[in-house]
Amino acid sequence: MAVEAESGGMTRQCLVVEDQESVRAWLVHALHETFPDMAVAQASNLAEARRWLDGQERGATLPFTMALIDLGLPDGSGIDLLRHIAARHPATTAIVATIYDDDAHLFDAIAAGAGGYLLKDRDAATLSTLLRRMEAGEPPLSPSIAWRMMQHFQERPRASRRDEAGLTPREVEVLTLISAGMTTTEAAQKLGLTPHTVTSYIKILYQKLNVQSRAEATLAAVERGLVAPPSPLR
Amino acid sequence: MLVPVNIVRAMLLLGFAVAVAAVWIGALQPATSVALVEREGAVVALVDGQAIGPVELEQAGRGVRIQPMDIAKDSDEFGNAAALNHFYQRQTLLAAMLRAPGASLVVAGQRYPVDARRGILGNPLSFWLILIPGLLGIAVSAIVLAAEPKSMPNRLVALTGLLFPFVVAGSSIAISRSLAIDGELYRWLMSSHEIAGTLFAVVMVALFCIYPRRIVSTRLVWPGTVIVALWAVVTATGRFLEWTNPPGDGLAGTLVWLRETTGGSQVLVTLLFLALCAALIAQFRSTRGDPLARAALTWFGLSVVLGAGGFIALLAVPNLVGARAVVDGSFGFPLLLLIYAGLTFGLLRYRLFEAKTWSFRILFAVCGTAALWLVDAAMIYGLGLDQGPALGLSLILVGLGYQPARAALSSRFARRSELRRSEMFAAVMEVAFAPPAARAARWQALMRRLFDPLEITTQDLETRSARIAEEGVAMLVGDPAGGTARLAYPGRGTRLFAPDDRQLVEEIAALCGQAADALQSYERGAADERKRMAQDLHDDIGARLLSGIHVADGPVKSLLQDALRDIRTLVTGLIGESAPLSRVIADIRHETASRLEAAGMELDWPILPQATGQLMPYHHSKAITSAIREAVTNMIRHADARRLTVRMTLSGDTGTIEISDDGLGIAVGAEHGTGLTGIAGRLAGIGGALTIEYPAVGAQLTLSWPLDAYRPREAVPTEVSYGR
Numbered sequence: 019m020a021v022e023a024e025s026g027g028m029t030r031q032c033l034v035v036e037d038q039e040s041v042r043a044w045l046v047h048a049l050h051e052t053f054p055d056m057a058v059a060q061a062s063n064l065a066e067a068r069r070w071l072d073g074q075e076r077g078a079t080l081p082f083t084m085a086l087i088d089l090g091l092p093d094g095s096g097i098d099l100l101r102h103i104a105a106r107h108p109a110t111t112a113i114v115a116t117i118y119d120d121d122a123h124l125f126d127a128i129a130a131g132a133g134g135y136l137l138k139d140r141d142a143a144t145l146s147t148l149l150r151r152m153e154a155g156e157p158p159l160s161p162s163i164a165w166r167m168m169q170h171f172q173e174r175p176r177a178s179r180r181d182e183a184g185l186t187p188r189e190v191e192v193l194t195l196i197s198a199g200m201t202t203t204e205a206a207q208k209l210g211l212t213p214h215t216v217t218s219y220i221k222i223l224y225q226k227l228n229v230q231s232r233a234e235a236t237l238a239a240v241e242r243g244l245v246a247p248p249s250p251l252r
Numbered sequence: 253m254l255v256p257v258n259i260v261r262a263m264l265l266l267g268f269a270v271a272v273a274a275v276w277i278g279a280l281q282p283a284t285s286v287a288l289v290e291r292e293g294a295v296v297a298l299v300d301g302q303a304i305g306p307v308e309l310e311q312a313g314r315g316v317r318i319q320p321m322d323i324a325k326d327s328d329e330f331g332n333a334a335a336l337n338h339f340y341q342r343q344t345l346l347a348a349m350l351r352a353p354g355a356s357l358v359v360a361g362q363r364y365p366v367d368a369r370r371g372i373l374g375n376p377l378s379f380w381l382i383l384i385p386g387l388l389g390i391a392v393s394a395i396v397l398a399a400e401p402k403s404m405p406n407r408l409v410a411l412t413g414l415l416f417p418f419v420v421a422g423s424s425i426a427i428s429r430s431l432a433i434d435g436e437l438y439r440w441l442m443s444s445h446e447i448a449g450t451l452f453a454v455v456m457v458a459l460f461c462i463y464p465r466r467i468v469s470t471r472l473v474w475p476g477t478v479i480v481a482l483w484a485v486v487t488a489t490g491r492f493l494e495w496t497n498p499p500g501d502g503l504a505g506t507l508v509w510l511r512e513t514t515g516g517s518q519v520l521v522t523l524l525f526l527a528l529c530a531a532l533i534a535q536f537r538s539t540r541g542d543p544l545a546r547a548a549l550t551w552f553g554l555s556v557v558l559g560a561g562g563f564i565a566l567l568a569v570p571n572l573v574g575a576r577a578v579v580d581g582s583f584g585f586p587l588l589l590l591i592y593a594g595l596t597f598g599l600l601r602y603r604l605f606e607a608k609t610w611s612f613r614i615l616f617a618v619c620g621t622a623a624l625w626l627v628d629a630a631m632i633y634g635l636g637l638d639q640g641p642a643l644g645l646s647l648i649l650v651g652l653g654y655q656p657a658r659a660a661l662s663s664r665f666a667r668r669s670e671l672r673r674s675e676m677f678a679a680v681m682e683v684a685f686a687p688p689a690a691r692a693a694r695w696q697a698l699m700r701r702l703f704d705p706l707e708i709t710t711q712d713l714e715t716r717s718a719r720i721a722e723e724g725v726a727m728l729v730g731d732p733a734g735g736t737a738r739l740a741y742p743g744r745g746t747r748l749f750a751p752d753d754r755q756l757v758e759e760i761a762a763l764c765g766q767a768a769d770a771l772q773s774y775e776r777g778a779a780d781e782r783k784r785m786a787q788d789l790h791d792d793i794g795a796r797l798l799s800g801i802h803v804a805d806g807p808v809k810s811l812l813q814d815a816l817r818d819i820r821t822l823v824t825g826l827i828g829e830s831a832p833l834s835r836v837i838a839d840i841r842h843e844t845a846s847r848l849e850a851a852g853m854e855l856d857w858p859i860l861p862q863a864t865g866q867l868m869p870y871h872h873s874k875a876i877t878s879a880i881r882e883a884v885t886n887m888i889r890h891a892d893a894r895r896l897t898v899r900m901t902l903s904g905d906t907g908t909i910e911i912s913d914d915g916l917g918i919a920v921g922a923e924h925g926t927g928l929t930g931i932a933g934r935l936a937g938i939g940g941a942l943t944i945e946y947p948a949v950g951a952q953l954t955l956s957w958p959l960d961a962y963r964p965r966e967a968v969p970t971e972v973s974y975g976r
Contacts, residue, residue, distance in 0.1 A: 038795055044802040090791065117794045118820050139801050139816045141809070144850070161838035198834070198859035199841030201849060 031057040032084040035067045035099060036115065037092050041138060045086055045115060052146040053153075056084070064094045068102070075106060084153060085112045087132075089123055097130045104131025104228060113152055121162035125170075128224055129231035133157055156202075156217035157224050164197035167223060170230075185226070192219045255725070256398035256706070256745040260618045263397065263413065267390035268622075270417040271383055274424055275372055277437075278379055282350035283370035283430035284357050290320045297359040304360045309346060309431070311355035318431070322346060325427050327442055333494040333512065340435035340495055347432040370430060379428035385589035386420035389413055392592045395599065395615050398745075405463035409595070411455050418448035419588070435495075443492040450484035450517045453524040456556060460531035464545040465538040467531070484520060487511045525564055529557065548598050555594020562587040680760055683732060684767030692733035698760070699729060699739055703753065706741035718757035724748030729757055732764055786823045794819055817881075821874055830867040833907075833959075834860055837900065840877045844884050848896060851888050857898035866959065875934040876909075876957065879942070882927050882934075883911050883953050891915025893950060907940075907959050912952035918944065931955070 032049055036042040039062070046058050057080055061067035067087075074082050085103055089096040096114065103112045114127045114135040124135050134152035136145060148158065171185050171193075185193070188209075195205040202220070206213040286297045288307060295318045296305035307318040321330075321339055330336040349355050350366050357364040367374065393413020400406045422445035426438055458477040461468040468476075490511025499509035514520075532553040539546040566587065679701065683694045696708055711728070713736050719728045726740040727749040742749055797816045801809055841857055848855045868876075887893055893915025901908045918928075931953070932942040940957025 038799065040799045040802055041795075117798055117816065118790060118823065120820075120823075138798055139813050161842045162835060165835055165838070195859065196842075197838060199838035199845070199857075200859060201842060201845040203849060204845060204855075 027055065028057040028080055029055045030083045031059060031078075031080040032086065033059045033061065033067065033070060033082070034086045035061045035064075035091065035096065036086070036088045037062050037090075041088075044142075045138075048142050048145045049086070049149070051142065052149050063092050064096075064099060067099055071102065071106070082107055082110050084149075085110055086115045086136075087112060088115050089127065090116075097126055100127055100130040100132050104232075111153055111155075113149070121160070121166050124160075124163055125166045125227075128163070128167075129227050131228045131232075133221075133224060151217070155221050156214070157220055159196050159202070159220045159223070161197050161199050164193045167227060168193045168197055170227065185223075189219055189223055189226075192216055193223065196220075255748060256401075256741055257618060259398045259401060260391075260394045260615055263390055263394035263410065264618060264622065266414065267387050267417045270421050271387055274383055274421040275375060278370070278375045278425050278428070279372045280369055281425065281429060281433050282347060283367045283374055284350070284364065285366065286357060286359060286364050288318065288323050288431060290323060293320060295320055295323060297357070297364075299359065299362075304362075306360070308358045309349050309355065309366075310358050310363075311349040311352050314349070315358065316346065316349065318346075322432065327426070327438065333499070333508070337495050340439060342435075343432045343438055344435035345432075347434045350432060376428045376430070379424045382420045382424035382427065385592075386417040386424075388589060389416040389592040391615055391619070392596050392599070396595070405459060408455055408459040408463075412452055412459070413592075415448045415452040415455065416588070416592075418444055419452055421445075422448075439492060439495055443488055446491060446517050447485060447488040450488060450520055450524070451481055453521050453528070453560070454480045454484055456560070457524050457527045457531060460528060460535055460553070460556075463535075464542075464549055465535060467534045467538050480520075480524070484517060487514060487517050487520060491516060522564060525560060528560070532557065551598045552594050555597075556591050559587050559590035559594070562590070676760070677763075680763045681767060684764050685771060692731045692735055692737075695731040695733070695764075696737055699737060699757075702756065702760075703727075703739055703742040703749075704744050705739040706745045707739070709738045709740075711736045711738050717761050718754045720749045720751070720754055724750065727753060727757070730761070732761075732768065789819055789823055818878075821877060830869050831873055833866045833868045833873075833902075836868050836873040836877065840880050841898075844880065844896075844898070847884060847888065853888065853893065854895040855898070856895060857900075860900070872938050872957065875938045875940070876907075876955070879931045879934050879955055880909065880911070882931050883955075886927055887911075887913045887915060887951075891917075891951065902959060905959050907957050909955040910952060911955070912947070913950040915950050917946060917949065918951045928953075 030053075032053070034042055034045050034049070036045060042060055042062065046060060049056060049058050059070055061070055085099075087096040087099050100112050100114070103110050111133040112131060114124065114132045115138050116124070116135060117138055124132075127135065133155075134148070134157035136148050136152075136158075140148070152158075168190070191209060192205055195208055196202070200208065202216050203213050206216040209216065286299060288295055288297055289303070290296075291303050291305070294305050295307050296303040297307050298304075308315045309318060310316075319342070321335075322342055324330075324339070327336060327339060330339055351368045355366050355368075357366055390413045393410045393416070396406050396413075397410035422441035422443075425433065426441045426445070429438075454477060457480075458473055461473045462470075486507060487510065490507040490509075493504045494508050494511065497504040497508050499505055499512055532549070535549050535553065536546065539549055679698045683691060683698055686694045692710075699705070700708060714730065714734065717730055720726075721728050721738075722740075725748060726738050727742070729737050729739060731737055739749075742753065794816065797812050797819070801812045801816065804812055837860060841859070844857070845855050884896065887896055891913050893913035895914050897910075897912045899910045928942065928944060935942050935955055935957060938957050940955065943954040943956070945952040945954070
């Protein structure tokens with residue numbers, strides 16, 4: 019049931035993957051309100067979403083810049099879709115739309131290439147603000163995710179010799195402050211930076227996590243003889 | 253068998269045998285009924301406090317005047333062989349007269365009867381004063397040997413203990429004699445005393461050459477000890493032969509000559525004592541920087557110097573210089589006991605010679621059973637005498653009184669613990685169901701109940717089930733926590749470990765493992781069930797609430813949002829029961845900061861300086877999170893404040909969070925409408941409290957709750973997968 023949006027006056031397009039109809043409608047509505055020039059495609063499960071993505075890969079009419087993806091879908095996990103988008107559509111900001119901000123799943127989603135997450139129970143105004151920020155490359159970071167990131171990078175300072183996904187001292191500072199319960203704005207004040215700089219650090223953290231998890235996956239695949247090294251990362 | 257109880261038993265038995273022999277020999281000796289003392293070069297009798305003389309021994313019409321030399325306490329007084337021989341001959345003569353029928357002591361014409369045998373109770377006080385310390389000495393050294401039978405210093409101490417009864421037994425009879433004992437017996441007794449005494453001194457010196465520090469090399473200590481010991485035997489033998497052999501002729505004569513020219517064992521003992529002092533001084537120096545060893549040395553060394561030195565000063569030195577001993581020899585011997593008193597104190601206080609507290613328990617147990625045997629023997633002896641009608645009465649008395657009392661006493665000294673099957677099951681379950689931290693301790697407690705070992709130590713190696721080690725003295729038992737316990741000396745040191753014991757441990761370990769597995773699968777099942785519930789909450793109720801949020805307006809919407817947030821917390825609670833305190837606080841702080849940011853308010857809430865490792869139980873984190881959330885909601889909605897201040901302290905066993913604002917404040921008595929009752933209720937649920945203050949500007953809430961039940965962090969909370 020992938021619904022193609024009309025393309026009159028539109029400059030880019032977005033995919034919403036959500037199995038609940040009312041919620042999907044609400045998300046689509048919020049997207050229309052926030053980005054009037056964005057065409058919105060809808061999918062209610064993984065299969066539909068994949069079909070739509072295949073169509074894009076064969077030939078896209080509009081640039082595919084954003085995806086809102088629910089994690090719990092009837093035919094599987096949205097994480098797979100996130101990986102797919104990160105690999106095939108690196109320019110797309112994939113955002114996780116979820117009810118629960120539990121750190122384990124959001125962390126996995128970020129490692130799979132999500133560029134942010136939003137809680138579906140927020141009101142429309144908040145949702146708009148968050149969407150705009152994430153499109154601008156300002157992903158959110160909750161204390162528990164920050165804490166988990168820190169754990170992750172401490173345990174595996176470097177996934178392999180080839181990639182350089184270790185953390186810089188500044189990034190560690192940002193993670194520490196946020197994992198102690200500070201907001202981005204507060205952390206910026208504390209570090210004497212602009213909130214924008216802090217969010218750009220967070221974006222880098224997101225990317226490093228993704229790069230590292232992909233490097234780990236590749237390394238594991240190489241070790242098992244599934245992929246011939248070196249595997250070009252798209 | 254190096255079973256401690258057997259060591260103690262064997263040594264005590266030896267000491268006991270020597271004591272019995274001494275008592276028996278003593279009992280056979282004759283006795284006079286009046287006390288004889290020396291006054292102005294003549295022997296007088298003390299009759300009713302009056303010194304009357306002269307004293308004669310009369311038998312079958314023959315009378316012998318008693319001379320001062322006859323009542324000499326110590327034969328060492330006689331400087332040369334001739335005098336000694338004369339003394340022995342007179343002793344033989346007097347003893348024969350005392351034993352013969354019709355003997356009596358004539359004091360100033362008055363006749364006093366004599367006993368041919370003085371009997372067990374006729375042994376005088378001076379006899380017991382010498383003998384009893386000997387027994388105590390052997391008991392203490394038995395403990396030392398039992399504690400560490402393979403250690404050389406402990407063996408040396410035990411050797412002194414073995415020699416000690418021989419040192420005192422001979423003297424006890426000779427010194428406490430009443431006028432005379434047979435000269436030949438006298439000679440044997442004094443020789444055994446002399447050999448044992450010099451060897452005792454030799455061993456003491458050897459001991460302090462290697463204890464507490466090895467200050468003389470082993471190559472010197474052992475040959476030296478052997479040579480000096482041989483010398484001691486030579487001089488003592490020379491003394492023994494003195495009576496019958498003149499110096500010079502043949503081997504015997506050479507030995508006698510050797511003794512007379514070297515001054516005999518008195519010189520040797522004095523020299524050994526000086527060597528002992530030198531060794532002690534060297535030890536004192538070498539233990540510099542080891543206060544415990546030095547304290548132990550000071551105690552034991554001082555008691556040896558005082559005991560042996562006092563003894564030598566009182567008895568040996570005066571004889572050596574030809575003077576009369578200033579005190580009765582029987583008072584010199586208890587001085588020797590000082591050595592063992594000091595040793596005992598050192599064992600207790602400083603764990604000298606690796607002594608263990610159980611060593612003393614063994615001694616008490618062995619003495620206890622020995623005492624029971626003695627009473628048994630006395631009963632049998634007594635019954636044997638009570639012939640005729642008295643026998644029946646005695647038997648009744650024994651049945652009614654003695655038997656039950658004996659059984660009670662016996663169970664005190666030789667308690668054997670046997671767990672019944674039902675008790676065993678309960679004990680095993682106690683181990684299996686214990687929290688991981690307490691499991692090893694409970695396992696040890698069970699092992700203690702089963703085997704009653706004197707020692708349990710934990711070892712840093714991995715053992716599967718059980719293994720008997722050190723020829724049955726110990727058993728290595730793997731505990732459920734992965735460590736190894738070494739159980740040593742089972743049954744309070746009365747037995748060794750047998751294959752049966754190992755099998756029992758293996759059975760228990762298997763039972764424990766099965767119980768733990770069952771518990772684990774039960775817990776897994778329970779966790780699965782909780783996960784399923786969490787998933788259902790997420791998928792069904794969560795989705796419905798979410799749909800509701802998107803169609804509802806105003807207050808209903810925020811109500812539904814709150815409901816969803818609660819479900820979120822609840823799901824967290826269902827999955828992982830506890831979370832690190834610092835993360836719980838970080839989450840609520842972040843949420844508060846974001847909400848205030850959206851509401852255009854300032855937040856002054858310093859972050860925790862460092863993460864605390866304590867795990868907050870779910871109901872605590874829920875209560876605290878909800879309470880703060882509610883308080884912040886109140887302030888955003890009703891207070892019209894610009895700034896929210898939060899101060900948090902975690903001191904000792906109490907957590908305190910103060911939340912204040914600069915808004916309108918709370919009207920006194922208006923708490924009920926503002927959700928404060930709910931906050932107070934939540935805090936009360938975890939044993940905490942809410943305090944409301946009414947400052948001039950704004951309001952202040954103080955949340956406090958107890959932290960004492962929090963555990964340190966163990967593992968990351970389990971995860972749950974969402975989705976249909």
